Amino acid sequence: MNRLLPLLGFLALVALLAFGIHWNTLHETNEVPSPLIGKPAPEFTLPLLYDSTKSLSRKDLLGQPYLLNVFGSWCVTCQEEHPILTRDIKPLGIKVIGLNWKDQPDDAKRWLGQFGNPYDAVMADQDGRTGIDFGVYMAPESFLVDAQGVIRYKRIGMFTPDLIDSELKPQLAKLGRIAQ
């Protein structure tokens, strides 16, 4: 029996990985990727990265749609996504709020200092609590929240120019932000 243990453990792992592939194939399509879509965004009140005495909450952001972009200085893909935020998303005219997730504020400031700050405001979620409320999987991740504070769209992983055209722009059009 003892000598079967490694095999049994491995079979569990295979089952998990098979599930992963299954999950992935289901979610590569345009179907709803998160149960939060169409629901109000979770409550949060977080200190600003550049001025930790001030904070930003869900209520403060009501009244105008915004794109919440989860990032961390430790996240390699965020660095890849960064120029796309600046070059392709900012011109769309949507407010972009950074959620600096599980990061040291100093590291984040340094990171933004080096690559530039594409955000209208950056909140620091150092212990990752808000990230958990949002069901953040891994950075980067983006949530489109409308003026009423309802999550309209979610993107796991980085934006690419193609995805912006095929997914983000139609969503923004629905919110009346840009003409199609």
Add this chain to the structure above:
Amino acid sequence: MLPEIGQFALILALLLAGVQCALPIFGAWRGNQALIAVARPAVAGQAVFVVLAFGVLTYAFVTQDFSVAYVAQNSNLALPWYYRFSAVWGAHEGSLLLWLLILNVWTVAVAAFSRRLPDALIARVLGVLGFIAFGFLLFTILTSNPFLRHLPALADGNDLNPILQDPGLIMHPPMLYTGYVGFSVAFAFAIAALLGGELDVAWVRWARPWTNVAWAFLTLGITLGSWWAYYVLGWGGWWFWDPVENASFMPWLVGTALIHSQAVTEKRGSFRAWTLLLSIFAFSLSLLGTFLVRSGVLTSVHAFASDPRRGLFILAFLATVVGGSLLIYAIRAPKVAGGKPFRMLSRETLLLINNLMFVCAAAMVLLGTLYPLIGDALGVGRISVGPPYFGFMFVLLMLPVVLLLPFGPLFRWAAADWQATTKILIKAVLPALGAVVVAKLWFPELALRGLAGVAASLWVGAGIVLYALKRWRDAPRGRRYTPEMLGMILAHFGVAVFLAGVLITESTSVESDLRFAPNETRTIAGLDFHFRGVARAQGPNFVADQGEIDVLREGKVVATLHPQKRLYSSGGSVQTKADISPGLFRDLYVALGESLDEKTGAWAVRVYVKPFVRWIWLGGLFMMLGGFIAATDRRFRVLPERVDVSVSKPAAQPALTTASAAASAP
């Protein structure tokens, strides 16, 4: 025409791999010499065709044949010639071909240097390697054909991903793969031993140098990767706990456990089942790493192309190879723990702790890497863990390893002499504590982590030097340092160097973001940084904003740095290219941020002063060197006497032994 020949060569290689797997293993089972003799020619044939395929793809890159889709995607006319070679493995299809090429190099090496081993054993080893090659060839041909045409041919290709256009990336994947794939040899030996029922310790002796060499290459590959991340990703980190990094780190951790456990099994006959299992694990984690990186299960959040078909294939292959070998293990692993008894205070105990800690660390990394997936599967939502988890857990698990390391070589097998050992090691405690005091007095601002680093480094370093000295005094001339022992000393010394590097860098680096107007001077960590301004620079396939910064100490220029922000002509994102003035005791690292003021020419500039950061990679190089040197020990190449074998292994499995004797009889 040529690309079709390349594809045809792959198909022929597939057929030969099938032959190399099936016939010799069947022959070894039935004792058929003719079938056993098929193994080596099949290996040679497969290698010829894989080399041919690889050569064809390289040729397509060098001659810029944009009718090949893969070339068109990963190269363009402006790409410098040296990157055209490394562009071959710049994306998925080509890196699989590189994987195959390296597997063939290993297999040919095994076939060539195993003339003195029993025919049946080597037939099984080559057969298992053939099976692996078969799986990967099939994968390449079915899902990832690098020779697909794009007709009509494109006038110019996309570009090689700019982040990969770097000298470090030319060597990093081949070294890493050589390490990954090298564990297939230890794996093949373990499976061959299980299949043949020859569970005596001889197979371990033959497998040891192969494992050491594979481990050394993997160490080099990871070290290169870390160094590359440090100067390319542009903000001075050297390890990110990224899933792709973890994929290479897990086999390294288990490989480290394996080389230690192999030593116990070979010398004492103990830990036999454990060594078999670790051999299987090390290679399985290499395969799992390939799966994680290629399938898109985790990398859907990263920028890799993912294809569920590929994921399914690798998963099926993984299940066959690993599931099959664990099943064989379950059926045939030694029923009675072999080997000689040992006391609690003995080298065996220490190596057992080493093994447990390294395997736990690998399991911890695996768990952390798969965490989001597990959360999803259990329906509790996606939870993910980041560097905070890995950093904390890893230090926790490695703490006992670092504390106990100096005892390892000094403890004797079976029963250690506690008093004699402590008498020696007290001399290591003193400098470690002394250095902490001196460091604290000298640099009062040194953080606790830095002090711990100095102490740990000196504890390990002094411990291993004391061992080397003791060896010098006690052992007769000429037998003081066998390559095996010298390798061990060097590798352990590398641990000390690495520890110093990590903990001192992490605690004493000075990192500042400055607003620099041209001809402004700032002082950081006792150095004057003089910013001359930013000018436009032209590269072969990019334009860049290039800054110029003089670094002065007491008015004398010690370095002139030219950090760049590059825009490649193929478009895409701006790449930050930091400039570094390396030094054994400190790196000066300068990266350009944003342009702050067009009129005055002011820029945001990031300046790091990183003491001892080179020691991180220097430690890695020492470990690598240790692995290579240990592998050259003549002892591994001498055939053990049959008598030795039966002495070291009491008649624990009479049935298997008889079966193996019958099978291996000429």
